[in-house]
Amino acid sequence: MPASTATVKQQPDRLFAQPLDQVPDFVFNEDVVRVFPDMIKRSVPGYPTIVENIGVLAGQFAQPHSMLYDLGCSLGAVTQALRRHVQIEDCRVIAVDNSNAMVQRCREYLHAQDSMFQELLPVEVIEADILSLAFQPASLVALNFTLQFIQPEQRLELLTRIRQALLPGGALILSEKLRFEDVQQQELLGDLHIAFKRANGYSELEIAQKRSAIEKVMLPDSLEQHRERLLAAGFSQVVPWFRCLNFASMIALP
Numbered sequence: 410m411p412a413s414t415a416t417v418k419q420q421p422d423r424l425f426a427q428p429l430d431q432v433p434d435f436v437f438n439e440d441v442v443r444v445f446p447d448m449i450k451r452s453v454p455g456y457p458t459i460v461e462n463i464g465v466l467a468g469q470f471a472q473p474h475s476m477l478y479d480l481g482c483s484l485g486a487v488t489q490a491l492r493r494h495v496q497i498e499d500c501r502v503i504a505v506d507n508s509n510a511m512v513q514r515c516r517e518y519l520h521a522q523d524s525m526f527q528e529l530l531p532v533e534v535i536e537a538d539i540l541s542l543a544f545q546p547a548s549l550v551a552l553n554f555t556l557q558f559i560q561p562e563q564r565l566e567l568l569t570r571i572r573q574a575l576l577p578g579g580a581l582i583l584s585e586k587l588r589f590e591d592v593q594q595q596e597l598l599g600d601l602h603i604a605f606k607r608a609n610g611y612s613e614l615e616i617a618q619k620r621s622a623i624e625k626v627m628l629p630d631s632l633e634q635h636r637e638r639l640l641a642a643g644f645s646q647v648v649p650w651f652r653c654l655n656f657a658s659m660i661a662l663p
C-alpha cells in the first residue's frame with residue numbers, strides 16, 4: 410500500500426477529550442492504533458529523536474548473520490529506523506507485538522516502506538507475547554517504551570533471556586518513562602511532563618483521564634532499578650545515552 414493511503418487512517422489523539430464516567434484501563438486496540446503516532450509524539454518528550462537515533466546506534470552494533478529485534482514494536486517506528494540506517498549482510502529485523510490491531514497496521518506501514526525503498530533489511534512481524542518468544546542470536550534488541558508495560562515480577566527474566574541471546578559486541582537499547590525515589594524530583598519532573606503535554610495541545614481533562622487509564626498498566630521504574638536489574642540479568646555495563654524530563658534511553662552491553 411502506498412504511504413499516502415496508509416497515512417489517511419491516522420487521526421489526532423482525542424481519545425480522552427470527553428469526560429468519561431469511568432476511565433477504563435488503557436489497551437492497545439484499534440482506537441489507539443488510529444491515533445498512536447500523534448499520541449506518542451505529543452506524550453513522550455524526545456520520542457522522534459530517540460527513534461531515529463536507535464537506527465544510528467544500531468548501525469554501530471549490528472553484525473552480519475544476526476537478528477535485530479524490535480520488541481513491543483507498535484506501528485514499527487523503530488523497525489523503520491533500523492531499516493533506514495542498517496545495511497548489513499544477512500541481517501533480519503524481527504518486530505514483535507501482542508496487539509493484533511498494532512501488528513496489522515505495522516505490516517501495512519512496512520509494506521509501504523518496502524514499496525518506497527530498495528535493499529531494505531528483510532523484516533518479519535510477529536504477533537506474540539515477548540515473554541514467550543524464543544530468541545535467536547541477536548546483535549541488537551530494542552525495547553522502546555515496552556518494558557514498562559510488562560508485569561514487574563517478569564521483567565528480570567525477560568532481560569535475562571535477551572542477554573543470553575545477545576552476541577558479543579551487540580547491545581540492548583532500553584527506553585522508559587522514569588520514576589523517582591525522591592518525592593520532590595518526582596513532583597518536579599511529573600509537573601514538567603504535564604507542562605509538555607499541555608504545550609502539545611492536551612487539555613487538563615485529557616491529561617487527567619489518560620493518567621488514570623495508564624496508572625495500573627504502565628509501571629515505571631527508577632534509573633537505579635533499571636541499572637541494577639540489567640546488571641542482575643548479566644549485562645556488564647549500562648550507558649544512558651538520552652534523557653528528556655522523565656523519559657530516558659539506555660544502552661546495555663552484554
Ligand SMILES: Nc1ncnc2c1ncn2[C@@H]1O[C@H](C[S@+](CC[C@H]([NH3+])C(=O)[O-])CC(=O)[O-])[C@@H](O)[C@H]1O
Pocket residue numbers: 437449460480481482483484485486487505506507508511537538539540552553554555558559
Ligand atoms: N507482553 C507483550 N508482548 C508484546 N508486546 C507487548 C507486550 N506488552 C505490551 N506490548 C506492546 O508494547 C507496545 C508499547 S508502546 C511501544 C512503542 C514502540 N516501541 C515505538 O517505538 O513506537 C509504548 C507506549 O505506548 O508508551 C504496545 O504496542 C503494546 O501492545
Ligand SMILES: O=C(O)C(=O)Cc1ccccc1
Pocket residue numbers: 448449452453586619620623627
Ligand atoms: O501519556 C503518558 O503520560 C505517557 O506516559 C506515555 C504514553 C504514551 C502512549 C501510550 C501510553 C503512555
